Amino acid sequence: MSLVWIAAGEASGDILAARLVAALRTLAPGLRFAGIGGERMAEQGVESLFPIRELALMGLVEVLPQLRNLARRMGEAEDALRRDRPALLVTVDNPGFTLRLARRAKALGIPVVHYVAPQVWAWRPGRVRRMVGVVDRILALLPFEAPFFEQSGIPVEFVGHPILESEAAGGDAARFPLDGPGLLVMPGSRRGELRRHLPVFGAALPPGVTPVVALAGTVEEEVRAETASWGARYVRAPAEKADAMAACRAGLIKSGTSSLEAAVAGLPHVVAYRVNPVTAAIVRRLMRVRHASLVNLLAEEEVVPEFLQERCEPRLLRAALQPLIDDGAEAERQRRGFHRALEKLAPPGGGAPSAAAAEAVLRMLS
Known part of the structure; x- marks a missing residue:
């Protein structure tokens, strides 16, 4: 054996x-x-x-x-x-x-x-x-x-890409009832990501939305503590997160595989990311691609808006989220782009x- x-x-x-x-x-x-x-x-x-x-x-x-x-x-x-x-x-x-x-x-x-x-x-x-x-x-x-x-x-x-096997595509909104429009928040699974994202994400929440925060096992306690004042609901199990994605209108998501997961679920979203300023300065000098989001790289265009480093700030994020929460033309444009990106991953x-x-x-x- x-x-x-x-x-x-x-x-x-x-x-x-x-x-x-x-x-x-x-x-x-x-x-x-x-x-x-x-x-x-x-x-x-x-x-x-x-x-x-x-x-x-x-x-x-x-x-x-x-x-x-x-x-x-x-x-x-x-x-x-x-x-x-x-x-x-x-x-x-x-x-x-x-x-x-x-x-x-x-x-x-x-x-x-x-x-x-x-x-x-x-x-x-x-x-x-x-x-x-x-x-x-x-x-x-x-x-x-x-x-x-x-x-x-x-x-x-x-x-x-195993994201095609994720539970995200099989969510059922009826299993996750919400009072008003829901916003799925995925801040990351590393402590450094949480320190930089959660204060910004909390300040960016549009009025009237119900935040639904995705928890990662390694940092669950920290996320709950930092978001206690949001009036949020929490999801942890993959099946429950899939239901939440189906029920939410939009997502506020840190750059990475989480964006692909939202695309599989058909959830319109914005991508945001911050790193330490020293790291950011080094990365900017070395970057060789136009986009940070894998959805955008695969689609070869900006399907989801990216808010990186100094642009990862509450006012810009809130302004980009509102059209998605309204579920209008911008949300539908993103869904079409998701299809173009994901078909390349089989x-x-x-x-x-x-x-x-x-x-x-x-x-x-x-």
Whole structure:
């Protein structure tokens, strides 16, 4: 019975890893699993080596104070790999941690598959050279990523985006009754994101709306405390969040996979994001793409408005949200754009993206 070690470093990676484990169990029931994950991997019976909330850091200023703890956790993960000697390491997203772990795994002679291509095509494309010889294959979620990495000699397989499998498309508004128009708020799953987003998002709430706040397990207590004065409702389970998306008129969503999730649900929204000013200055100098939102990148136009850094401020956000809450022409324009973006995310052979990823992993094992 082969052991597959899976390392995810944040909430979104935990979801992808859990779906991958479920698909692998279906295709190869004899596999065993160990690694680093969150509550979704735990639901699949994979106990985490340590809590992934310790890895959910974003930005240079956030990471620096945690370097000692990160180094300790890295050592624990390396020791576990040396002890377990898995047939394969699958690293999932969060390249700051997982690719460092991949380098140590390769030194131990363990093959590595990296699931979710790092967005080096968006900024600092030269970083792709650091992955050469570190990972044996990349499983890419976006169709335009494979040619980029293959130019550097790294085998890449486009397996489709698991967001197409999310519960978001199956929501039922009748199961989530609201008093007045609802606004889904998705502030992020990292503590730094919450510190920068929640005060702005709270001040941006249009009058008369019912805020519905999506909770991530790693930061649930912090979100509840910071939004206690909003008069908000909260959703946590994926099925309940899908119902909330179906019931809400609009979304105020941090940039990232959450925007794709809203698109799957057909929920018009605006994208907002802030990072530490030092990090922002560095990223701006290195950016190589026109859009931050994956919906906009896939559609090759601005389907959803983006409010980044200094433009992430209450007045602008409120003004952009109001037409969506009114459910007029702007909301319908976004829904048409969602369709154009999402149709590019299906795996080439059809079927479920997580099954395509599982098949790629099994080919590596064989």
